[in-house]
Amino acid sequence: MFTSRAGIRESNERIVLNKIAQKGPLSRAELAETIGLNKATISDIVKKLMTQKLINEVGIGESTNQGGRKPIMLELNAKAGFSVSVDIGYNYIDVMVQRLDGTAYKRELFPFKTIKRDTIIQELSEKLDVFLSSLPKAPFGVVGILIAIHGIVLDNQIQFTPAYDLAFLDFKNTLGEQFACPVYVENEANLLAVSDHTKEKNYTNLVSISIHSGVGSGVILDNQLYTGINGYAGEIGHMTIVTENGRSCPCGANGCLECYASEKNTLDTYKELSGHENALVVDLCRAFLEKDATAVRVVQNMIHYLAIGIQNVTALYNPEVVFINSEISRLIPDFTNQIEAKLTSFTSKNIKIKASHLGEEAILYGAGYLVIKRFLDS
Template identity: 45%
Template sequence: MVKLQNSIRENNVLLVLSEIINNPGLSRARIAENIGLNKATISEIVKRLMHDHYVIETGIGESSSAGGRKPILLEVNKQAGVSISFDIRYDQISYMINSLDGEIIHKESQNIELNKNNICSIISKIVKDYEKGMENTPFGITGIAIAIHGIVHNNKITFTPYYDLDQIDLASVLEQELSIPVYIENEANLSALAESTFDSDYSNLISVSIHTGIGAGVIIDSELYRGFEGRSGEIGHTTLYPNGIECPCGNSGCFEQYCSHKALMKNYRTIKSDKSLEVSDLIEGYYLNDIETVNLLKEFAVNLGIGLSNIMGTFCPQVLFINSEILFEIPELFNTIKLQVEKTVSKNIPMRLSALGENASLYGGSILAIQNFLQVDSLDFSFLK
């Protein structure tokens, strides 16, 4: 019985903490009203959370129409600690530092070829450099999340087509070196988690990331769907054209061999016979109405629409978000994609370019780390939009 009572008490603490995190600026009375606990219990829990540095009082609210004392408002103690999230591509590392309420403190990217021999030392240096300024905070660095462009299962990288990080136990090595919890997750999954956390209107959504490869994060009933051994959402390796271009995964005709940014740039450099061309040249060529560039991008958009139709028809989400540098720069291509999708899938399913952009996976990483640190089931950061 004592164990059960303790469990209920801890559940109540987490309920109150979740309410304060997801609805900053609430009073004790409003929290009691929202979650159905009496005011005395709420006051006791808030006192404990303040003592333990999780919550702070931030100001005075307006009194009710009946008068009386003005309420004291509460927020999570965002300066008590931070999360650090990383996005690891084969040729770039990006990282973001967030306070406990999701607010960005710092963001940076470095272009560098990453592999199993240098990844741990690079991450460790970034973390240790920042950790020096966290000595006087209650919690310091509360967690590290790492977005991987590949398959992740049980916090371990099991397959990466463009680098060799599946050959090391990255989380274990870093945790031993830094004594900080490390969470490894697929990049598209973290992007989907971010979209869900920043837009609470949708409980079923898909977030498609188009970079070196193509991946999809799937949210079903407000939960991240990982599938068997973390293999859900590997749409980049579904077949777009049977017996087509060979893929590093061992198959041929894979979706990402036609619609990833890497494939697009390879084709662009080929038709222009210039290996030095960059994404900026591609975009400039489109807006200069270069016929070869325009045709290439139209073909890219049609193929992308075909591939997205397959996943939308399979999951039938409430909304599909797309994260693509090319589409951000040339949004009119998005209309071509939508027209292609609408040929086979209901027009009632909205498609949107991600408002989070290149920060989506990093935001998702911070959310994952913060959720684990605070032991809350879900976060709602829609107030930050």
């Protein structure tokens, strides 16, 4: 097991560090008041965290209503370390480094023809080695690496990957030994949910649906990522939507949601019906906005099936909001409203359907947030 380079932090140190990270800049008096520890204990912890270079004193705050000395404010030292996020897509590896405050420091996209099981770990290890060698010195260096996988992951182990073959490859230990830091593996839709939840903190229960080649989702219940006993929670792409003569799905079933509502399926249908063999999602959306009959038909079809899926999701999880992460939902302004209009059950009353604003970097940001959170909690 890896621990932070300062050793395992005591419980009160973790609480103080997290409070400063989330709510900083804060004064020692504000910390004592909000956490409920006495000022002497807070001062001792602050001194220790400053020695470790995890927090900094920054500027002078406002004095209280009673007057008195203006307090020195404390904030997280964003330069104390870096998180590393890796998104392994079907034909690319996308890597991003973030500071401890979550801001992006460096990103690079490596296109691949295909991701191959036999060589992927070696190739990723070589690319990371070069990519990370240019990082400036930081007291904690790389605090963790998270690998996002388009497939089912349980306890950092890849269980099933429909579009590439990475099941049970050991990224965690191989890369962990090489880079001497914790390495995590997580499902990409779960990271989207983390990303949406981090950006929109007011929602305590949400589902983030990822629509690309397939359809997946991440579920946040009571502010926690919910993955289920086998990591399948939120695999809504494989909920049965069509029961008679349903299309066959790589998961082994027929009539799955992603066979009808994925971006790939929608685009393939448009290409076939319109004769535009090389059409991209952007072309489909442009044609839809220009009211081209074929484009309208295939997008309406996608909306129809997505609405059925989302209606089922609302009955299962009762979220406050459902975020849609896809190129189509970003390019068609009315997309989410059209889905919302089709939700008629009492289980979906008052539920908001929103397009995620994070775009294609959302997986990387979600990965970075999880790495940083685990570091601050260690």
